[in-house]
Amino acid sequence: MEVDDDSSSKQLLARLLGLQTPLLRLRSLNRLLGFDGAPVYVKYEGTNPTGTHKDRAARAHIARAVDLGMDTITVGTCGNYGVAISYFARQAGLRAVIFVPKSYENSRVEEMKRYGAHVVFVEGTYEEAVEISSRAARANEWYDANPGTESDEVSTEAYSSIAREIISVLGDAPYAVSVPVGNGTTLVGIYLGFLRAYREGEATRIPRLIGGTTSLGNQIAASWRRGSAEPIALSRSEVRETPVNEPLVAYKSFNALEALEAIRVTGGRVYEFSDEDMLEMAMLLRVTERISSLPASASSILALKRLLAEGEVEGPLVAVVTGRWRRLKH
Ligand SMILES: Cc1ncc(COP(=O)(O)O)c(C=O)c1O
Incomplete structure (x- = not known):
């Protein structure tokens, strides 16, 4: 190399x-x-x-959430994106609520927790974790960093x-x-x-x-x-x-x-x-x-x-x- x-x-x-x-x-x-x-x-x-490249998106979402004066950010993730959001949220003093499918490999959940994220296990698929996270964002006025939303x-x-x-x-x-x-x-x-x-x-x-x-x-x-x-x-x-x-x-x-x-x-x-x-x-x-x-x-x-x-x-x-x-x- x-x-x-x-x-x-x-x-x-x-x-x-x-x-x-x-x-x-x-x-x-x-x-x-x-x-x-x-x-x-x-x-x-x-x-x-x-x-991973997910850090690029996570950094940008956290900056926007801070600009908008929001205190909590959420995503559904199979791992990498959740770690990235947790990492940058901690740096900016935001709360991260991360939804992960319980049946997935989840080798990066410990890292999310180490960065202070609140991890919620979902009985379902990745797609369902994203949808639950987006619903929680709408209900609680959290910043929604999920794909398929206006955050794209x-x-x-x-x-x-x-x-x-x-x-x-x-x-x-x-x-x-x-x-x-x-x-x-x-x-x-x-x-x-x-x-x-x-x-x-x-x-x-x-x-x-x-x-x-x-x-x-x-x-x-x-x-x-x-x-x-x-x-x-x-x-x-x-x-x-x-x-x-x-x-x-x-x-x-x-x-x-x-x-x-x-x-x-x-x-x-x-x-x-x-x-x-x-x-x-x-x-x-x-x-x-x-x-x-x-x-x-x-x-x-x-x-x-x-x-x-x-x-x-x-x-x-x-x-x-x-x-x-x-x-x-x-
Ligand atoms: C290592 C890695 N590669 C590829 C992807 C897929 O990226 P995208 O969902 O933007 O297509 C991901 C998404 O989590 C990922 O973590």
């Missing part, structure tokens, strides 16, 4: 200032995967304070900074950016960041937006597979969550419509992967590049490999990867 030489000092300065996550150029894994021509980068979100604009704006940071290092937009997809919020934010940069003349193109997700059920993937521009309805029984795919599995992806549009207009794709494939890719990333990743997020690298197998790529490829490797209890 190496930071691209040309940009290393600029990146180092920005990282020292705590402003951006590193863009790491793969040196060994790219050859192993057959990416001989195009340079491949990992936008490594593991250096964020709680280890704050989240997508926060994630758009990923696009700006990539352009600041590469000098232009890459050929394709691959993103792990659950609700699609992150992918939409990154797309909007590139769109803005293109319109403002900071980039000469908009990259193909590629989604990597679980093969065990995701609304965006299912809609894409059936060629539907509109999100198709999935039932709960059509998805199966596991400790590996929890951040990605979704019978309802709260930002499906916008994500499908972003993928379609950029000439992107959605690819689906098994837990075994994601675990294996995370392991490879660790062994060959010394990058510690959450297996679900390694779906973005698998997706680039599939893209390459489908034909020519014309320029750099970027995969968004989060940190927080953890041993899974199987």
Whole structure:
């Protein structure tokens, strides 16, 4: 693993200032995967304070909640977003009420509590935890940081900074950016960041937006597979969550419509992967590049490999990867 030489000092300065996550150029894994021509980068979100890109959205929501004079913030979460909200809420002196599905893996609940969050276990799915959290926000006048609400604009704006940071290092937009997809919020934010940069003349193109997700059920993937521009309805029984795919599995992806549009207009794709494939890719990333990743997020690298197998790529490829490797209890 190496930071691209040309940009290393600029990146180092920005990282020292705590402003951006590193863009790491793969040196060994790219050859192993057959990416001989195009340079491949990992936008490594593991250096964020709680280890994932969710910190970007959480920081922005807490700032807005403070501006609005609110004292409590709430989300439904499968883990990473809840930790991020708890962390920044504590820093700002806000109360965080985090709803988590009781049946989920929940390895990050202790961290939420350590940051002082009030954790409520929900008998139900992630989607239900989000809906219960939103209802509680309306009933109690709490700040609602859930996806699928008017807060989405704050989240997508926060994630758009990923696009700006990539352009600041590469000098232009890459050929394709691959993103792990659950609700699609992150992918939409990154797309909007590139769109803005293109319109403002900071980039000469908009990259193909590629989604990597679980093969065990995701609304965006299912809609894409059936060629539907509109999100198709999935039932709960059509998805199966596991400790590996929890951040990605979704019978309802709260930002499906916008994500499908972003993928379609950029000439992107959605690819689906098994837990075994994601675990294996995370392991490879660790062994060959010394990058510690959450297996679900390694779906973005698998997706680039599939893209390459489908034909020519014309320029750099970027995969968004989060940190927080953890041993899974199987
Ligand atoms: C590690 C990781 N990757 C991907 C996602 C999916 O992001 P989004 O719901 O914005 O599509 C999440 C969401 O929790 C996540 O924690």
